[in-house]
Amino acid sequence: MNDGEYVIQARDLVKTYTVGKRRVEALRGIDVSLAPGEFAVLLGPSGAGKTTTLNLVGCLDLPTSGDLTVAGHPISGNGARPTEAALDLLRRQHIGFIFADFNLLLTLTAMENVQVPLIWRDATAPGRARQLLERVGLAHRLTHRPDELSGGEMQRVAVARALINQPDLLLADEPTANLDTRTRDEILELLAELSTEGVAVLLATHDHELADRADTVLRIEDGVIADD
Amino acid sequence: MTLMRLALRSLLLRPARTVLTIISVAASVAVLFSLLAFNTGYQKGLRNQLQQMGVHLMVVPIGCPYEAASLVLKGGEIEGYLDERIVDDIARLEGVAIAAPSLMHAIVRPEDGRTDIYLGIDQRQLDLKNWWRLGDGSKPSPDLLASDDALLLGYDAALIEKREAVGEKIWVPEIDSEFTVTGILEPTGTQDDGFFYLPLATAQRKFNLPAQITAVQVRLSDPSQAAEVGDRLEQLFANAEVIRMEELLGSMTALMDSARALILAIVAVVIAISAVGVLNTMLMSVFERTREIGVLRATGASRLHIFSLVWTETLALTAVGGIGGIALAAVASRGVEAVIRQFVPLAPRESMTEFDPQAAVICVLAVLCVGLAAGVYPALRAASIRTIEALRSE
Ligand SMILES: Nc1ncnc2c1ncn2[C@@H]1O[C@H](COP(=O)(O)OP(=O)(O)OP(=O)(O)O)[C@@H](O)[C@H]1O
Ligand SMILES: [Mg+2]
Numbered sequence: 001m002n003d004g005e006y007v008i009q010a011r012d013l014v015k016t017y018t019v020g021k022r023r024v025e026a027l028r029g030i031d032v033s034l035a036p037g038e039f040a041v042l043l044g045p046s047g048a049g050k051t052t053t054l055n056l057v058g059c060l061d062l063p064t065s066g067d068l069t070v071a072g073h074p075i076s077g078n079g080a081r082p083t084e085a086a087l088d089l090l091r092r093q094h095i096g097f098i099f100a101d102f103n104l105l106l107t108l109t110a111m112e113n114v115q116v117p118l119i120w121r122d123a124t125a126p127g128r129a130r131q132l133l134e135r136v137g138l139a140h141r142l143t144h145r146p147d148e149l150s151g152g153e154m155q156r157v158a159v160a161r162a163l164i165n166q167p168d169l170l171l172a173d174e175p176t177a178n179l180d181t182r183t184r185d186e187i188l189e190l191l192a193e194l195s196t197e198g199v200a201v202l203l204a205t206h207d208h209e210l211a212d213r214a215d216t217v218l219r220i221e222d223g224v225i226a227d228d
Numbered sequence: 229m230t231l232m233r234l235a236l237r238s239l240l241l242r243p244a245r246t247v248l249t250i251i252s253v254a255a256s257v258a259v260l261f262s263l264l265a266f267n268t269g270y271q272k273g274l275r276n277q278l279q280q281m282g283v284h285l286m287v288v289p290i291g292c293p294y295e296a297a298s299l300v301l302k303g304g305e306i307e308g309y310l311d312e313r314i315v316d317d318i319a320r321l322e323g324v325a326i327a328a329p330s331l332m333h334a335i336v337r338p339e340d341g342r343t344d345i346y347l348g349i350d351q352r353q354l355d356l357k358n359w360w361r362l363g364d365g366s367k368p369s370p371d372l373l374a375s376d377d378a379l380l381l382g383y384d385a386a387l388i389e390k391r392e393a394v395g396e397k398i399w400v401p402e403i404d405s406e407f408t409v410t411g412i413l414e415p416t417g418t419q420d421d422g423f424f425y426l427p428l429a430t431a432q433r434k435f436n437l438p439a440q441i442t443a444v445q446v447r448l449s450d451p452s453q454a455a456e457v458g459d460r461l462e463q464l465f466a467n468a469e470v471i472r473m474e475e476l477l478g479s480m481t482a483l484m485d486s487a488r489a490l491i492l493a494i495v496a497v498v499i500a501i502s503a504v505g506v507l508n509t510m511l512m513s514v515f516e517r518t519r520e521i522g523v524l525r526a527t528g529a530s531r532l533h534i535f536s537l538v539w540t541e542t543l544a545l546t547a548v549g550g551i552g553g554i555a556l557a558a559v560a561s562r563g564v565e566a567v568i569r570q571f572v573p574l575a576p577r578e579s580m581t582e583f584d585p586q587a588a589v590i591c592v593l594a595v596l597c598v599g600l601a602a603g604v605y606p607a608l609r610a611a612s613i614r615t616i617e618a619l620r621s622e
Binding site for chain 1: 237
């Protein structure tokens with residue numbers, strides 16, 4: 001990461017989808033800034049634009065307009081025109097994703113799932129994968145496959161996978177939607193801990209209770225972030 | 229974790245479908261391999277058998293060599309004769325081990341619906357056909373041709389004549405002669421079985437062809453010199469034609485080639501069908517795994533990575549199928565051979581479908597080409613999946 005102060009710097013981000021002749025304004029000019037080690041919750045109802053925001057700051061999609069810098073790399077605005085390869089590289093080096101339904105590969109063990117992102121850099125790091133699984137409390141589940149794990153355990157594997165490339169930014173889209181309250185709190189605790197270790201965490205949810213643990217709460221509605 | 233390992237693991241997601249696809253590839257490769265191996269094995273076996281026949285060249289009066297070839301294969305009468313002095317001239321040539329003259333004469337018996345072929349031979353023919361055996365397992369001795377009225381019967385000739393005992397008399401009204409059976413040969417599996425053998429001198433006298441012969445069969449000390457010795461013979465004897473047994477082989481395999489072209493066409497269709505099967509399997513797999521592909525992209529995979537992953541999966545699928553097919557063919561070759569034998573003329577007695585490493589390599593390469601081709605479209609589809617849409621999909 002370059003020596004920029006923020007992991008994410010977004011100003012006036014607009015995202016418009018065109019479906020047939022209809023235009024859907026998913027984001028209508030949002031500002032987001034996230035510092036290293038900050039734990040932010042993007043809170044909003046369904047359809048508010050949370051996933052769209054994560055897609056943009058996660059370099060999966062490009063904004064229609066606005067300025068965006070991720071991990072010091074200009075993505076949009078000021079004439080930035082990153083190539084697809086550059087975005088792939090950015091994700092590989094700086095960003096980890098976790099999802100509501102874990103999205104583990106069913107035929108791989110926990111250890112193997114955690115190492116999937118290394119394939120794209122032609123690297124192996126079984127030691128680091130084991131360390132991470134121990135870190136998320138799964139030392140006893142290394143060779144288990146997803147169908148042999150509980151929901152909470154699967155999400156821990158997903159967190160370990162997101163961390164394997166030592167990212168600066170962890171993006172979590174409703175990571176607790178499929179978990180019971182106790183497991184939800186455990187995952188939340190884990191993410192909060194990780195943020196204290198220096199990873200910036202942006203968690204999108206519609207669940208108000210998650211906001212309590214956050215350093216920052218960004219309320220989003222109808223593609224606009226409301227001032228606190 | 230490597231891309232290859234991920235590809236192999238992905239194939240385990242739908243084990244039944246993967247196994248079925250592998251089986252279909254294996255089946256088509258097995259057919260292709262068996263055909264190639266059979267073809268080479270058949271030619272080799274045929275060549276061996278001709279070589280075993282111990283006759284490398286045949287000198288006949290000038291005429292169409294294919295007529296002569298068919299004579300060798302089916303029997304019949306050669307029009308035209310050679311002077312018997314040619315035999316000694318041939319025997320003196322360097323590289324010639326045995327030159328055995330014979331005089332062939334056919335007696336047609338329309339009322340019985342058959343043609344009896346009488347072959348005048350002498351000791352040199354017995355030397356040449358050193359695999360001939362009598363009923364008691366012994367080699368026929370020259371004594372069997374010693375007396376003027378001696379008649380040695382081929383196995384089938386004896387059956388036709390319904391003769392079982394040595395010493396029986398056979399009356400041949402066409403030449404007003406009586407012969408005494410001196411021996412009955414065991415079956416050889418060649419046209420020799422159907423002939424009536426009598427002393428060469430007797431044949432020349434009875435058929436009124438003094439000092440004439442119809443063919444000289446030649447064994448060489450080194451069969452690989454057949455071409456050179458054959459050329460020399462043709463130069464020396466202008467009225468003679470030389471048949472090289474290798475050429476016979478050529479005309480027989482030419483016959484086989486047209487049949488093989490048809491079979492190859494069928495194999496091509498079989499391979500095309502299995503290629504479509506592979507394509508279908510991989511395409512289904514890609515559609516089912518749209519979301520997974522989105523996740524892989526999110527973790528930093530490029531389009532090229534996704535393309536490689538799917539392509540590798542296809543290659544792995546076809547490679548396993550290809551190698552499995554060859555193993556299958558090697559195991560099943562005995563059964564296949566038994567079937568093929570029924571459709572092939574002059575099937576050699578020894579195994580025709582020995583394991584042919586060259587054919588195996590050709591098959592594996594062919595199937596990998598099919599895999600490469602069949603894998604391109606699914607891999608392109610996978611690579612063109614848009615990440616955010618993949619992540620939204622179910
Ligand atoms: N690919 C797309 N094409 C068209 N419209 C889209 C697309 N993606 C999102 N939208 C629209 O943009 C708006 C914001 O969607 P988004 O997925 O960001 O909402 P969200 O806050 O994540 O909602 P949820 O809590 O239901 O996941 C919605 O109205 C949605 O229908
Ligand atoms: Mg969403």
